[in-house]
Amino acid sequence: MTANNTTTSSKKAVHFGAGNIGRGFVACFLHNSGYEVVFADVNASIIDQLNAQPSYKVIEVGVDGTTESTITNYRAINSKDHEDEVIREIATADVVTCSVGPNILKFIAPVIAKGIDQRSNDLSPIAVIACENAIGATDTLAEFIKAPQNTPPEHVQDMDKRARFANSAIDRIVPAQDPDAGLDVKLEKFYEWVVESGPFKDHGLPSIKGINWVENLEPYIERKLYTVNTGHATAAYHGYNRRKSTVYDALQDRDIQQEVKKALENTANLITEKHGIDEEEQQAYVDKIVRRISNPHLEDAVERVGRAPLRKLSRKERFIGPAAELAEQGKDCTGLLDAAEMAFRFQNVEGDDESKELAMIMENHSAEDVVKQVCGLQPNEKLYPKVVDIVKRVQADSREE
Numbered sequence: 075m076t077a078n079n080t081t082t083s084s085k086k087a088v089h090f091g092a093g094n095i096g097r098g099f100v101a102c103f104l105h106n107s108g109y110e111v112v113f114a115d116v117n118a119s120i121i122d123q124l125n126a127q128p129s130y131k132v133i134e135v136g137v138d139g140t141t142e143s144t145i146t147n148y149r150a151i152n153s154k155d156h157e158d159e160v161i162r163e164i165a166t167a168d169v170v171t172c173s174v175g176p177n178i179l180k181f182i183a184p185v186i187a188k189g190i191d192q193r194s195n196d197l198s199p200i201a202v203i204a205c206e207n208a209i210g211a212t213d214t215l216a217e218f219i220k221a222p223q224n225t226p227p228e229h230v231q232d233m234d235k236r237a238r239f240a241n242s243a244i245d246r247i248v249p250a251q252d253p254d255a256g257l258d259v260k261l262e263k264f265y266e267w268v269v270e271s272g273p274f275k276d277h278g279l280p281s282i283k284g285i286n287w288v289e290n291l292e293p294y295i296e297r298k299l300y301t302v303n304t305g306h307a308t309a310a311y312h313g314y315n316r317r318k319s320t321v322y323d324a325l326q327d328r329d330i331q332q333e334v335k336k337a338l339e340n341t342a343n344l345i346t347e348k349h350g351i352d353e354e355e356q357q358a359y360v361d362k363i364v365r366r367i368s369n370p371h372l373e374d375a376v377e378r379v380g381r382a383p384l385r386k387l388s389r390k391e392r393f394i395g396p397a398a399e400l401a402e403q404g405k406d407c408t409g410l411l412d413a414a415e416m417a418f419r420f421q422n423v424e425g426d427d428e429s430k431e432l433a434m435i436m437e438n439h440s441a442e443d444v445v446k447q448v449c450g451l452q453p454n455e456k457l458y459p460k461v462v463d464i465v466k467r468v469q470a471d472s473r474e475e
């Protein structure tokens with residue numbers, strides 16, 4: 075089935091990061107809601123292709139077939155070379171979104187800050203929504219934007235006249251694309267995009283079809299990160315260490331299936347109690363996620379899902395975040411710890427700088443320092459000694475190799 079979603083309108087969105095989730099999900103939804111999308115990216119090749127090609131395809135794959143839609147009505151700017159152009163676009167846009175990775179937020183903040191600063195107070199405030207896998211990613215971006223080096227302090231006081239910042243939880247599996255796919259993006263059919271409504275109370279919600287607006291995002295983002303991403307990363311790290319190439323391949327292995335089940339039982343135990351989620355509802359959510367990550371049509375490489383192990387082993391992330399809370403409550407977190415051990419073993423992976431940095435840190439620091447530095451855990455926390463033991467084991471194995 076082909077659906078051409080061409081629309082013309084005066085609504086404009088600036089989107090940072092024309093990668094997989096950017097082109098495949100965020101820009102697609104903005105386009106379908108009638109926005110002109112201005113992509114900002116530092117990858118010259120993607121920018122050139124976007125400007126040379128008037129449309130690209132988003133291809134949904136699943137067991138019940140394939141659906142294609144066509145994305146048009148966009149432009150693209152290289153934000154490395156043409157910062158001023160991006161600033162001018164933000165000054166007159168309705169929405170600014172990003173999907174660049176949580177560690178890149180600090181680099182896009184100065185440009186967004188200048189764009190916001192140049193806006194007229196007569197316009198409606200621009201909606202800023204970071205679409206990253208991280209708790210409070212928009213808050214993090216807003217902090218960088220409001221820092222004195224990016225916005226004059228006297229302009230921060232009335233910034234809400236020019237910008238509103240809303241956190242979001244975004245869920246759709248978009249694997250790395252085939253090298254010959256060009257701009258087209260293959261992804262799963264399922265999607266969920268949940269955004270805080272509070273920041274728009276007095277101005278009305280941005281009209282973006284498909285967003286689920288909620289007053290309290292915390293249960294949604296924690297459930298998403300600690301179920302979808304915990305399960306996904308558990309399969310990927312165990313899979314990588316057993317030489318599987320995709321998450322699908324990993325999940326054909328009974329032992330890895332059991333590891334995923336164990337990790338998701340750990341997090342279900344935390345989430346259901348903490349957020350008052352019904353146990354059966356959580357089990358149905360888990361079952362659906364296991365089906366989603368087992369999608370044979372996605373060919374999602376374990377290296378993509380395991381990318382950036384330092385980020386994934388950090389304090390508020392998919393393993394240490396829930397495990398630290400469970401340990402404090404005296405509850406089981408062994409599935410999460412097994413997965414964290416596999417993440418510590420994800421070293422020197424081609425194309426992944428953090429996996430190389432992890433190898434250096436593991437080689438040059440004591441286990442105690444690694445746990446403090448990488449996981450942000452302190453000796454007074456119950457999880458600390460358990461992770462120290464894991465790091466000692468991984469270090470000993472590396473020395474033997």
Ligand SMILES: NC(=O)c1ccc[n+]([C@@H]2O[C@H](COP(=O)([O-])OP(=O)(O)OC[C@H]3O[C@@H](n4cnc5c(N)ncnc54)[C@H](O)[C@@H]3O)[C@@H](O)[C@H]2O)c1
Binds near residue numbers: 090
């Ligand atoms: N792929 C998924 O399944 C998925 C799903 C939900 C959320 N996410 C999240 O979305 C974010 C992006 O993931 P992705 O899979 O699309 O990655 P990606 O690597 O495909 O895309 C990231 C894009 O950001 C661009 N970029 C890097 N630095 C930049 C800068 N300074 N300014 C502008 N652009 C810059 C890159 O060139 C690239 O095009 C991550 O936070 C990820 O966790 C991904």
Ligand SMILES: O=P(O)(O)OC[C@@H](O)[C@@H](O)[C@H](O)[C@H](O)CO
Binds near residue numbers: 245246248378
């Ligand atoms: O994007 P990361 O590196 O945080 O995590 C890798 C995958 O788990 C992730 O991209 C999922 O595909 C996505 O979060 C599904 O919604």
